[in-house]
Amino acid sequence: MNKFSLLLCGTFLTLPVQAQEEPFQTVITPAFSPVTWERLVNAESEPENWMMYSGTLDSQRYSRLDQINTDNVTELEMKWSYQIPVIDRAETVPTVVDGVMFITEAPSNLTAVDARTGRVYWRYDHELPEDLRICCGRNNRGVAILGETLFMSTLDAHLVAIDARTGNVLWDVEVADYEAGYSKTAAPLIVKDKVVTGIAGGEFGIRGFIDAYDPVTGELEWRTYAVPGPGEPGNDSWSGDSWKTGGAATWITGSYDPDLNLIYWGTGNPGPDWNGDVRLGDNLYSDSALALNGDTGEIAWHFQFTPHDVHDYDSIQVPILADIEYQGSTRKVMMWANRNAFFYTIDRETGEFLEGEAYATQTWAQGLDPNGRPIPTPGMAPTYEGILVSPPIVGATNWYSPAYSQQTGLFYVTSFDGEQEFFKRDEDYEEGERFTGGGGRYNQPMDAFHSSIRAINPATAEIEWEFPIMPRSSAGITTTAGGIVFTGSADGYFFALDAASGEELWHISLGARVHAAPMTYAIDGQQFVTIASGNVVYTFGLKED
């Protein structure tokens, strides 16, 4: 069997790694050990673990594991599967710490399993009220961990702290009132000694925010509203009182740069989604990237991708942070393939726009101006009769995690070239009721559209290669030092592409829609790769001889 030392030969392992000085003791060690903030900051150098939603604080979803690589990926076989008992589509990205895997389940449950066998240690079932307000299924995407405590969002808009060894509830706090349309689905993010978390409910006229909680007591430390209140800068970008129901939900996990002490977080559509007449103005900070001070939550800068959005182009994408060569020097950037079909490279210190290009079919904008602000195509706003626009409501991409490879320097995104008829409706706001002001309709069968995994060069915003998929994908992506891009598709495949060329290396039919992102980890020198499909979590590894 391959040993971990193999992994250490990887060209990209330059940092000394404490955890790997004695990589594999013959003495058996118990599973699980506490996750300190230092471990989270250096998560990259512990590739045997996957300790947060996006793998590392920069959210690259790039693993240094290379035991499974372009030469042997065809040797993958299923090692175990875990069936989630409550039927719904699984959007979970499991977390692995020293041989224990934490899997979130529909509706808001959590299970700890042995990462080698998929067999259960404990379960936590969260009690939910019957009258939940949720837009898009009973999902949960993952947990955050600090010390020996797991933090999970729940559909009734609570944040719960759960003991990683037993599944006992340590605290359970209400983040917002579910009866007013708030819910929670995303994995929180640990930032130093705080649990940072967002909120969902953009289809219910909520007022979005990003919160930080004390991990020990569950007390709220700060809240930053994604829609500024009266007297705050940006409040005048909303006509009348429209800011009160302005949406800008924060329903996917952000990223953090420890050197700049900045948290990066995306915000969703303004409310109501498709009728902009009742909320004239740019509608800050909807459809934006926010950079927040890591201690206070104060907004350091913002970049609004889609001012006055009327197409539901949420900027709910995971921000990927990397230091890249840009015009002759190393630049700290943030890369973002937006639901609005444009790809952006932004200076993450200042929020300055560097590069931007459409990476998928779009008709709503004529292009981006020198500051990265879109130049809208006239007459593309939804009408009462309906008007055809690209990308459709689901977007050119959506919440599914993109990835970045340190080997290739490329950014990978699941992209969709579709179009849809957009409608506008007049709707009054009623607390706890849907507040969308319209909707959409496809005029063609899904199979008529084109979808692909696209690899983008962040220094130029140019597409380097694409791999077509049918008809669509809502899977996230993970890259590895083995030169692989792992992802899945809506027609039930899990597959591996060559990260450099986009060539297909391996695929397997799992039979049900892949609605989650893969992750990878190792135990005793053996690398595994895990993906949720349908209601099942599958784990693969190389055949052992």
Add this chain to the structure above:
Amino acid sequence: MGNLTTQLGRLLTLALGGLFLAKGSSFAEDAGNLYNTNFDINAGLKYFERQCSRCHGFDAKGNDETGAPDLTSRLARASSEVGLFNIIRTGIPGTAMLPVAADLPDTQVWQLVAYIGSLSTDPANIDLPGSVASGASVFTNKGDCSSCHMVDGQGGRLGPDLSRVGERRSPEELLSDMLNPHTDVAPRWWTMRVTDMDGVVREGLRMNEDSFSLRIMDEELNLWSYPKNQIASFERVEASTMPSYTQTLSDSEIDDLVAYLFSLRKEN
């Protein structure tokens, strides 16, 4: 003065002698009510309100006019869940208490059982001799219960989380839990003694066991997972690791603990 401890103590001797528990618990040979989640209790409540409340009242407290008794305190005709099930299923011959419709699924009858069961442990209906505040203090201090048990996130991990134990255990059961911990130990709290191929023995609480593997937590709270075909042997100890407090705590301390434990419920 009626000391709950001694009164219940007598009952318990009977119960543990193999006869019956005062209430809320079923006979040894039945698997117990499998439909007793909050969802089931709610479903039972809904059915009760439609079909039973006209005689027993919406609060189930009975009605002199119809002669239907109070169902929230100890029942005269049913001492177990199975007994309660049978009354609802077959009625009480010769009285206004008629059987439920023959085609009503057993599941729904069990949900009624769960609902009625939930009424009798309503803390408002039960007057306990002990003091909640003193019990809380015994729990963390003299009794040192918190070295093994968590309440609201504080305490140990070598016993069940007791944050909501008042919802699932009656005062009688709580008393028995402290005095006779070795009866009815849930499999999660059995001890597994594993001997690996090198002869190293490791002991821990049984977190999970299946056909091919088992998982334990040892005294240092370490988690271990073993494939059964990679260990030399394992032994299952079905006794509790919790000591009995008959000798170490006084009757009044035990009463206080019962009152405290019974008060532990989901807030609001």
